[in-house]
Amino acid sequence: xxxxxxxxxxxRTETPVALATVIDGPNVGAKLMxxxxxxxxxxxxxxGNPDLDRVAARDVAGELEAGRTGVRHYGPEGQATPExxxxxxxxxxxxxxxxxxxxxxxxxxxxxxxxxGRVAKxxxxxxxxxxxxxxxxxxxxxxxxxxxxxxxxxxxxxxxGHTLGPRDAVCILTHDPKFDVPAIQGALAxxxxxxxxxxSRKTHNKRLERLAEVGVSGARDLERIxxxxxxxxxxxxxxxxxxxICAEIIARRTGHGATSLKNTSGSIHS
Amino acid sequence: xxxxxxxxxxxRTETPVALATVIDGPNVGAKLMxxxxxxxxxxxxxxGNPDLDRVAARDVAGELEAGRTGVRHYGPEGQATPExxxxxxxxxxxxxxxxxxxxxxxxxxxxxxxxxGRVAKxxxxxxxxxxxxxxxxxxxxxxxxxxxxxxxxxxxxxxxGHTLGPRDAVCILTHDPKFDVPAIQGALAxxxxxxxxxxSRKTHNKRLERLAEVGVSGARDLERIxxxxxxxxxxxxxxxxxxxICAEIIARRTGHGATSLKNTSGSIHS
Numbered sequence: 153x154x155x156x157x158x159x160x161x162x163x164r165t166e167t168p169v170a171l172a173t174v175i176d177g178p179n180v181g182a183k184l185m186x187x188x189x190x191x192x193x194x195x196x197x198x199x200g201n202p203d204l205d206r207v208a209a210r211d212v213a214g215e216l217e218a219g220r221t222g223v224r225h226y227g228p229e230g231q232a233t234p235e236x237x238x239x240x241x242x243x244x245x246x247x248x249x250x251x252x253x254x255x256x257x258x259x260x261x262x263x264x265x266x267x268x269g270r271v272a273k274x275x276x277x278x279x280x281x282x283x284x285x286x287x288x289x290x291x292x293x294x295x296x297x298x299x300x301x302x303x304x305x306x307x308x309x310x311x312x313g314h315t316l317g318p319r320d321a322v323c324i325l326t327h328d329p330k331f332d333v334p335a336i337q338g339a340l341a342x343x344x345x346x347x348x349x350x351x352s353r354k355t356h357n358k359r360l361e362r363l364a365e366v367g368v369s370g371a372r373d374l375e376r377i378x379x380x381x382x383x384x385x386x387x388x389x390x391x392x393x394x395x396x397i398c399a400e401i402i403a404r405r406t407g408h409g410a411t412s413l414k415n416t417s418g419s420i421h422s
Numbered sequence: 423x424x425x426x427x428x429x430x431x432x433x434r435t436e437t438p439v440a441l442a443t444v445i446d447g448p449n450v451g452a453k454l455m456x457x458x459x460x461x462x463x464x465x466x467x468x469x470g471n472p473d474l475d476r477v478a479a480r481d482v483a484g485e486l487e488a489g490r491t492g493v494r495h496y497g498p499e500g501q502a503t504p505e506x507x508x509x510x511x512x513x514x515x516x517x518x519x520x521x522x523x524x525x526x527x528x529x530x531x532x533x534x535x536x537x538x539g540r541v542a543k544x545x546x547x548x549x550x551x552x553x554x555x556x557x558x559x560x561x562x563x564x565x566x567x568x569x570x571x572x573x574x575x576x577x578x579x580x581x582x583g584h585t586l587g588p589r590d591a592v593c594i595l596t597h598d599p600k601f602d603v604p605a606i607q608g609a610l611a612x613x614x615x616x617x618x619x620x621x622s623r624k625t626h627n628k629r630l631e632r633l634a635e636v637g638v639s640g641a642r643d644l645e646r647i648x649x650x651x652x653x654x655x656x657x658x659x660x661x662x663x664x665x666x667i668c669a670e671i672i673a674r675r676t677g678h679g680a681t682s683l684k685n686t687s688g689s690i691h692s
Contacts, residue, residue: 214658224533232532232597262502263494270544274537275661327502353689380683385669386676388484391545399655399669400682406656410680412670413650419623
C-alpha cells in the first residue's frame, strides 16, 4: 500500500520508474521498484530474497534505462540460469517500465539508415528518420521506423528538440554539409546524450571547418560530436556499421571502454 | 562471357563469390565480381569507373562476408551518398552473393538467447539455438531462430561441427558447466571463427578449472575462448548484451580494436 502511494506520486510527477512483480515461483505478487530521479537510482521493496533482489534490481534498472517491459526468469536466489538443467524451480518476474522509450533520430534516408533502424528497434528505441528529400524519406523504405519525416534539420529541432534528453541519440548519416551542419547545430542545442556523424576522416575534417564558420568550435561541443560515427569494428556492411554505432551509444552512455571483456578485469556490471 | 565461365567454375567448386551488376545509371549491365579463395579476395570485372569499382568492391566483399544479397546506391564515382541533395544521378548496383550465410550457434535457451538471435538475424546469420531442455528449446520461444534443436552439445558438434568455419560463431550462454564445458570442447575442435562464453568472472575462473580437468589448457585454445563474452559496453539488458557480443564478433573477425573511431586515426575501412 505504501509502495502504491509512492508509485502513484512518481507517475504523477512523470518520474521514470520500473516495477518488478513475481508472477511465478515463491512469493507471487512480491514487488520491487527502481526509481530514477535525475542521475540517482533507488531500489524499494523486495521480491523475497536479498540475492534475487540484487540481481533483479540490476536488470530492472536496465529495463528502465531502455524504457522496456518484459518477463525475466531467475533461480530462487537470482541465478541468471538455474545451475541444474532440470527440475529447478524458477522465479518469473514481470518488469513494467513507466517511462517513455528513448528516442533515436536518424538524419539521412540512406542505405545505412534501415540497418541502423533495425538494430535500434531491437534496443527499444523510438526511431524517427528525417530527410529533406521527399522521394527517399518514405515509410515504405523504412518500415521499421516509428516515424519518417520530410524536413530540413532546423525546423525539426525547433519543433521537437526539447523532447531529447540524455537517454536519446541523434545519428547524422547524410554526408552532406547542407544537411549535417544544421543537424549538428540543432543537436548541440539540446541535452541529447549521443550525437554521431557519419563520414570519412576527410569529410570529418572538412565538416569541422564548416562548423567553425558557423561558430561551433568549443572543446565541449566538439567533444560531444562522435565522428567518424561508431566503434572501430572494421565492419563493412550497413548492418555491421549499425552494430558499431549502437555499441558506441551504449558504451558512451555507461562510460565503459568497449574493449573485449576478456581483456579487462573487475565486475562486468560495475 | 569470360566472366560467366569463371563464375560457373567458382560456383561448381563452391567457392564463395559475389557478383555486382549495375541495374540503373550509366553502364547498365556492367559487372564486377569478388572471389574469396581461402583468405584471399580477388576483384574481377568493372562497373565502368575506377573510383566506383574501388568503393563497390569493398561493399561487395562485405556482402560476401555476410552472405547477403541486396541493392546499393552510389554517386557516379562511388560517393556513398551524392553530395547534392537533388538532381544527382545515382548508380544502383545489385549485389548477389553465392555463398552460404554465416552460422551462429547459440547454446542455452535463456533470456539472452532471443535478443542475440534478433541482432544476429539483422547481421545475416543463420541462427541455430541448442539446449538439452525440451521445454525451453522451442521454436515458439525463439521465432527468430532458423532452427531450434533439443540436444546436448557433444552430439551436435559430432553431427555438424564440420560445417563451421572462420565466418561462423558459437555463443555459449548456458552458465552451466555440464553444458558449457562440452560445448567449448566441441567448438575448439572446429575451425569456427568465434567462441564466446557468458558468465561472471567468478564463473569464468571456475570454468577454466573444469576445462583444465578435461585437458583444455593450451594457450592457443584459451586464446580462442572469448569469456566473459562481448565488448565491455556496460550494457545491462539482453539486447545491449546482444550488441556487445555481435560487436565483439565483428571486431575479432577484422582484427580491429573496437575503440571509438573518433579516438583513432587512419582510414575507417583499412
